[in-house]
Amino acid sequence: MKKNVKIIFNNKLDIENIEKNDIITILKKQAINICNTGSFDCCIIIGQIKKNKYVFLLSTTYMTRAGDLFRYLDKHLLHFEIENFEEGTDRMKVSSWYFTILNEESGKEMNEPLKIDIEKTIDEYVAGATVIDGRTYYQSNADEIRQLPLYNKKSILRCYVNVSDIKKDYGLADEDVITLKTLENESGVALKAGGNDIIMIGSKGEPYNMPKMKFQELYQEVAKGNLAAEVSDEYEYVPNAFINGSEKAVDLLKYAYVCTSKKKNVVYAKKVTDGIYKVFSARIAGTNQYYYGVADERPFYLTVDKDDITSVHIIDADAFAKSYEMVVS
Template sequence: MRICPDEIKIILESDGKLLESRADILLEKYDARFLLLIFAEKHQTQVVFVSGSKKIRAIEIMEYLMPVFGLVKGNAQMAKGCISLTILNSLIADTETTDAVGYFKKKVADYIEETVCIVADEYMAEAKEELTKLPVYKKKKVKWAVVKSTDVASPGEKILVKSLENSTGKVLEAGDECLIMIGNRGETYDISRKKFESTYELTDEKLDI
């Protein structure tokens, strides 16, 4: 089930304050169901996508619009991306469009053409017999080690955690509720004590690094 590209309003905006607006406010302001705002700045271009329907997840289309060179963050309803002007101009030239609006309009149309929206309950009702014949998989058991943040720092102290996946690092605040997970490839991430205790259980197996 595809939507029409014309349902997505694409607007070149100059008011940077709108970058901090809530999704519902932006949709109401522009009377849109789907909205793509482009903010052209001196050295970079910021883009905001707002979705008023489950048919498009904002974070997914934003990752499509900026698959390699852009910085993306957000959720299903609203996502933001940032890309350098130099890189964007190169992409515009590669797609034979003339400006940022034309480039993102083409990318949005490509996304809609390549993406099929499946409404789960409708599809399950239509293809129940087919679905029951599909193979069933379960997630592999992956071993993790855990370190209390207070074992390496005093409560309230800031910790900079770096890994092979994130060489820049992430700053955490040590505390009883902050734990640090370590995988067998050296990857790390923080997790709350509550989530850890509800998700993981202790094992005698050693971590194979």
């Protein structure tokens, strides 16, 4: 993405009584046309709707999600007062967009020096991110990884959800999208309703997806109902999902079963306290569903599955401490 960005200021939308979704559609078409015409990886449009400024950011590369980039720009340069926002990804999980409406007095003056600052900040973001491809990471770093301590996932009760139950209850088609906002992907992991995924609920209440085949290898069902409520009493987060971009949350605990480990899941792990990491585990390579960690804001563990070396993950440090214990030799 370096230097391959188009920035447009003062893009006024002369519209009356139009829904936000229609505004997003108009801006998305405009940004896609700009990117296609100029071969840009990213387009940022900053303009005005009535009295309010807005920002629309489109990323056409799977290497960078629009929401992740906007949050970095806002923290390190823009410092906008955000009223609300929406973000999403396309069905191929490659391009993504972010839209926000700002308070009336929010933000810096829109001028040419700011464009230069935005380009410079994007360069810093791209250059400063450590990108890991799970398909090759172990082979390239085998000696270092084998020196890391081993951890085993604790045999504790966990809640999980069959995606098929949500599909049936809501009458979804196979191609409909169920989105999870995870600790490692604030923009949202997009699951197909007809896919082969299980939604796991972590020790802090954070949802994340797991292939059904891997789930069946590692876990076994214990019970449903009151036991799920008992397990969820310790959650810090409310585990929700969203269907086809709707703002209305689906309560995952309504569909929760309880499971426990039936096989040891051993990982190499190291704690990361500095830098930005993007991890493409083997099964999500080529999509923008990477695991994302900003370690100076929230430390995490980088893990490599001992039995499946292409399974590389980022796990929130607090969640890791609750779920894993060091292997004592």
